[in-house]
Amino acid sequence: MTAVSQPAYESVGSPLSQLFSDGWIATRRNLIKIRRVPEILVFTILQPIMFVLLFSQVYAGAMNVPDYVNFLMAGIFAQTVIFGSTFSGAAMAQDLKDGIIDRFRTLPMSPAAVLIGRTNGDLVINSISMMIMMGTGWLVGWRVTTSVWGFLGGVAVLLLFSYSFSWVMALLGMSVRSPEVINNASFMILFPLTFISNAFVPIHTLPEVLKNIAEWNPVSALVESARQLFGNTNPDFPEPTAWTLQNPIITVILGIIVMLAIFVPLSVKKFKSISSR
Amino acid sequence: MTIIQAEGLTKTYKSKSGPVHALAGLNLSVPQGTVKALLGPNGAGKTTAVKVLTTLIKPDEGTAHIDGIDVVNNPKAARRIIGASGQYAAVDENLTGFENLEMVGRLYHLGAKTARKRAQELIDQFELTEAGNRPVKGFSGGMRRRIDLAGALVINPKILFLDEPTTGLDPRSRLALWEIISQLVNDGTTLLLTTQYLEEADHLSDDIAVIDGGKVIAEGTSDELKAQIGGHRVVVTLVDEADAGAAREILARHGDGTPTVSERTVEVSVVDGPRALQYVLSDLGQANIQLHDAGMRRPTLDDVFLKLTGHRAEDEASKNDAEMEKAQ
Numbered sequence A: 001m002t003a004v005s006q007p008a009y010e011s012v013g014s015p016l017s018q019l020f021s022d023g024w025i026a027t028r029r030n031l032i033k034i035r036r037v038p039e040i041l042v043f044t045i046l047q048p049i050m051f052v053l054l055f056s057q058v059y060a061g062a063m064n065v066p067d068y069v070n071f072l073m074a075g076i077f078a079q080t081v082i083f084g085s086t087f088s089g090a091a092m093a094q095d096l097k098d099g100i101i102d103r104f105r106t107l108p109m110s111p112a113a114v115l116i117g118r119t120n121g122d123l124v125i126n127s128i129s130m131m132i133m134m135g136t137g138w139l140v141g142w143r144v145t146t147s148v149w150g151f152l153g154g155v156a157v158l159l160l161f162s163y164s165f166s167w168v169m170a171l172l173g174m175s176v177r178s179p180e181v182i183n184n185a186s187f188m189i190l191f192p193l194t195f196i197s198n199a200f201v202p203i204h205t206l207p208e209v210l211k212n213i214a215e216w217n218p219v220s221a222l223v224e225s226a227r228q229l230f231g232n233t234n235p236d237f238p239e240p241t242a243w244t245l246q247n248p249i250i251t252v253i254l255g256i257i258v259m260l261a262i263f264v265p266l267s268v269k270k271f272k273s274i275s276s277r
Numbered sequence B: 001m002t003i004i005q006a007e008g009l010t011k012t013y014k015s016k017s018g019p020v021h022a023l024a025g026l027n028l029s030v031p032q033g034t035v036k037a038l039l040g041p042n043g044a045g046k047t048t049a050v051k052v053l054t055t056l057i058k059p060d061e062g063t064a065h066i067d068g069i070d071v072v073n074n075p076k077a078a079r080r081i082i083g084a085s086g087q088y089a090a091v092d093e094n095l096t097g098f099e100n101l102e103m104v105g106r107l108y109h110l111g112a113k114t115a116r117k118r119a120q121e122l123i124d125q126f127e128l129t130e131a132g133n134r135p136v137k138g139f140s141g142g143m144r145r146r147i148d149l150a151g152a153l154v155i156n157p158k159i160l161f162l163d164e165p166t167t168g169l170d171p172r173s174r175l176a177l178w179e180i181i182s183q184l185v186n187d188g189t190t191l192l193l194t195t196q197y198l199e200e201a202d203h204l205s206d207d208i209a210v211i212d213g214g215k216v217i218a219e220g221t222s223d224e225l226k227a228q229i230g231g232h233r234v235v236v237t238l239v240d241e242a243d244a245g246a247a248r249e250i251l252a253r254h255g256d257g258t259p260t261v262s263e264r265t266v267e268v269s270v271v272d273g274p275r276a277l278q279y280v281l282s283d284l285g286q287a288n289i290q291l292h293d294a295g296m297r298r299p300t301l302d303d304v305f306l307k308l309t310g311h312r313a314e315d316e317a318s319k320n321d322a323e324m325e326k327a328q
Ligand SMILES: Nc1ncnc2c1ncn2[C@@H]1O[C@H](COP(=O)(O)OP(=O)(O)O)[C@@H](O)[C@H]1O
Pocket: A277, B013, B014, B015, B020, B021, B022, B040, B041, B042, B043, B044, B045, B046, B047, B048, B049
């Protein structure tokens, strides 16, 4: 009998390099999933193309907004990346249900790694969507009128906002534990939230009650910052009354910092205690 | 040397129908290099116990150590030396068998090269070649189980936890898994496994802890447990079911407990087997009761369970299996 008194395989690397490696391994798992699950690709590639084409070609005439395509694109970007962030919620709930979280939690990996991997996955999905949408938008006449920095800044606020929102969704996913509930709730909350905003219609055209909601809606601030950075604003529109819309870029950066500062630690803490039923 | 030690573990869950005491003062001790089976019906607290020991949940009270490491206060150190496979196979459906195992190796921090080498070794050892290069989605429960089990063995762990490794498997897969587990055990790994199957505990383990209501209610080798409920049992099978009442009375007279009747079969536990059988047969003869069969047998673990808990274990297990099959 060969008694094995020590584990035959020892761990290598410093704690810091292990953290990076864990984060990468968890990210890679989600990248493989993006490649292999057709629904994700549909959502990432086809849906954005469809949205850009439908809104710019079907609604443009009826909208009565001058240069609607340039107005529209920031709205579609924002809506798409916000929905892209809900993958993290549904995926965490699904992983919990499948029991794979239990496997991870019995391994000596960093407790943040699974979440880092998951939110990175969303970031990749959203980056691909952004590129597809920008390409399609360009074909139908969307143009950035600022500078390269404005362009990069616009892409950055959209992606960073959605990245931090992924952490919010991840926490929700771990708390609700049901991918179906997460998907339905996202739909029920995020659809109105993105529509009662300046994403697809100018705010000043909305009826009074909706106008107030839309002005304070964080989605509006996100859309407005992207519009400003891309140079897609319309000087003829009346000045907004909400502070958040008057200072959209600061609002969005603050929002990103607050979301990360609250939801990264909360999500990691939650992860350390969850286990499948 | 004791390598798994748990003392006074309690864990209470809230539920709609009031608190559930999943663990109610569980004590456990497993010597290094041995196999311990936690045997109990559905809901006994087996999974909860394993989850505490594998750092998945914290107990409300009590302490647990593995290899001297406090699993509650130092989970990360504990995770470096254990391998665990939960009650439901935890594999990533979108990854191939190989990718699943390699990922586990990387997360044990074996390094890229070793992780790949080890994953391939396990694929070969567990005959997973078929699932090696295709996403796990679409493979049978038995295949997932094997991948999951292989995942628990990536570091050739000092201590291995398997929670109901064969529940829900068809008999052939179950036998194959038994084979694998027996081999592991020969390598000197300490194994704690849970099961609802008396036969499985008997077959695989050195030592059995019978668990019910979140507590260990009996402990020992399978022979010791059998001895606990006395010696033999006398069993008679009648020609005519109408005689069952009379036969029952006769067995009660010579037996050590209450006889059980199931259709034409009546049985009772007795202190002195051969002697009791003689008396029973002679009384049955005098009462003119015709016998189809008669004899005595050594008690099985099922009898142990019935005696200790007042309910049978196998019923629950087979009910559980039937449900699993329906669900699939
Ligand atoms: N997360 C949980 N929430 C509520 N009740 C639970 C939870 N986990 C287990 N239980 C309850 O605790 C008891 C013991 O469960 P468990 O440890 O899973 O038993 P076993 O593995 O032996 O079937 C059962 O009554 C079960 O319903």
